[in-house]
Amino acid sequence: MKHDSQHPDSHTSDGINRRTLVAGAAGTGLGVAATLGAQFATEVRAQERAEEALPPLQTARVGFFGRRQAGVDTPPPAHASFIACDLNEELKAADIERLLRIITADAAQLTAGRAPVVDQEPELATIPAELTVTVGFGEKIFDLVNPAKKPGWLKPLTAFPQIDQLQEQWSHGDLLLQICSQDPLTLAHAQRMLLKDVRSFVTVRWVQSGFRNAYGSSQQGTTQRNLFGQVDGTINPTSQDETMDQFVWGSHEDLEPWEEGGTSLVIRRIHMNLDTWDQADRPAREDAVGRTLDTGAPLTGESEDDVADLSATTELGFPVIAPYAHIRRATAQNPVEHILRRPYNYDLPVSNASGFSDHGQTSGGVSNSGLIFCSYQADPLKQFVPVQKRLAELDMLNTWTVPIGSAVFALPAGCSESGFIGESLFS
Ligand code: HEM
Structure with missing residues (x-):
């Protein structure tokens, strides 16, 4: 078994493979559909060219949505932050749902290189740099919401x-946020955004920051x-x-x-x-x-x-x-x-x-x-x-x-x- 070297580009943020879109649109058939398809294909290609001209980490997105969370079998970026939180005492199942909806909404935006609505430094959200946000549950979430599923x-x-x-100080926790990115500034911003948005629900228990070789320092898959x-x-x-x-x-x-x-x-x-x-x-x-x-x-x-x-x-x-x-x-x-x-x-x-x-x-x-x-x-x-x-x-x-x-x-x-x-x- 060898280390996984799959490139994150295969994991599109919008769940759509752009090249498939081009092929699909170009082959839509006759008349108006064909003209629209051709126009669409040209636009997509132009966008692709514009993106190709950008520094690589500005367009390096790992798709957030999918049947499995990213950040597990996707290639590990250079920087990571593992944040364990404890749930505040008075939380009920409905609060946990609100908490998870907020985390999901923020993570979906940030990993796509977009600023969440309440972002006060939206410029810091524009370089996704393979950002992933992965959520983990400790026992208490199950106990409060659905003990039978624990x-x-x-x-x-x-x-x-x-x-x-x-x-x-380095053990246990009710909720885990694993945030990874090739860019430490992107990561720091995502971490602060998420923690600001969940601070009325949880208290941070520990944060572990880690690193691997920098982006571009060795061949992919090394x-x-x-x-x-x-x-x-x-x-x-x-x-x-x-x-x-x-x-x-x-x-x-x-x-x-x-x-x-x-x-x-x-x-x-x-x-x-x-x-x-x-x-x-x-x-x-x-x-x-x-x-x-x-x-x-x-x-x-x-x-x-x-x-x-x-x-x-x-x-x-x-x-x-x-x-x-x-x-x-x-x-x-x-x-x-x-x-x-x-x-x-x-x-x-x-x-x-x-x-x-x-x-x-x-x-x-x-x-x-x-x-x-x-x-x-x-x-x-x-x-x-x-x-x-x-x-x-x-x-x-x-x-x-x-x-x-x-x-x-x-x-x-x-x-x-x-x-x-x-x-x-x-x-
Ligand atoms: C600081 C602690 C550790 C260091 C420095 C370390 C280092 C290494 C190194 C250098 C290898 C050989 C290369 C490779 O296959 O990756 C290895 C293999 C491995 N390590 Fe560790 N390791 C540590 C802790 C652990 C722990 C806590 C576990 C699991 C409980 C673990 C499980 C494994 C496994 C399963 C392999 C592959 C074994 C095989 O050849 O089949 N390691 N580790």
Whole structure:
């Protein structure tokens, strides 16, 4: 399974493929229809030419409407903000509906590069830069609106005492807004617009901001690197075969989506200790994961896409990929244990940066860095938890990493232009 490299242009904001429109209009038949069709085609082509002349991010829209929400299997843009909110105490089901309608209306406008009506800085809404807004629900939304629809897995993950040092400030939440864009200014504006519009319903619980390689810094589809310098995201479900449908959207016979077009998101904030990582030499770093640092190839192969041979041994009979190597421990042990990893790096400023952060310490030293580890799957209990359990028991990477936040959300299906995100809870 290779990282998904689908281009966002295939996801049109208006749900209409412009080239299909041109072809359709040009072939409308005789007389007036033909003339109108030709005129229409010319206009569409002229608009296309005008758009082609613009800087690419000004027209890079990811469609908001559809049977699934964008921001899951669409290519991850360079910047992301994950915002967990808590619902205000007095809210009723009707308030939640109003809240979701507002979020839907704002998100539809902003992702199309248009300013919502009450936008006081409408100029900041004009560069969509692949903006996506993805909505997730915590338990309380179901409890208030439709308890019968609450997925059984929607609760805090079981503890992983060997590794967890969870902090409340990065955990849980009633409502998630995941906002991604190639342009940090577009993202900041969308975040402020959405939060302004929902502030009478919710209180922000935490915000996690993350980044990946900048737009244009590598070929489309190149797997990103994390702050350990590792190629991170090689083995993943993809839309190029059936794996994305099976494991993220739940079409696999042993899985079931909580609702058609819905999925789940587990967010683990994982501190990465770069000070102690500095002490490990290159062979030790590669041995810890089971892949090389330069190309990301498995230690038994030549290139990133080579399949890791977990049975290969050295001349002395030791496994080439160690028993404690991250990829050996993380690899699926049954037909459904596949997750979509869509991580973002974080790197917070450290005041008075000095000294050294020891093993297991999550502060001090000269950096405060890590991964916003986002895992999408149809069923966290069947897919994410067994992998995390194995890694908690044994994984050499634990020497340098500490989970400090944890949250689980149900992502509802997408909606049509006349609907709103989460509408199925109200029917
Ligand atoms: C800071 C924490 C972590 C780092 C730095 C990290 C890094 C990596 C790297 C470099 C790879 C190899 C390349 C690839 O396939 O992407 C990998 C693979 C993988 N990781 Fe992680 N990872 C972390 C946490 C996790 C967690 C928490 C999970 C799940 C609970 C996980 C699940 C996986 C899986 C399923 C694979 C693919 C395994 C296979 O080869 O089949 N990782 N990770």
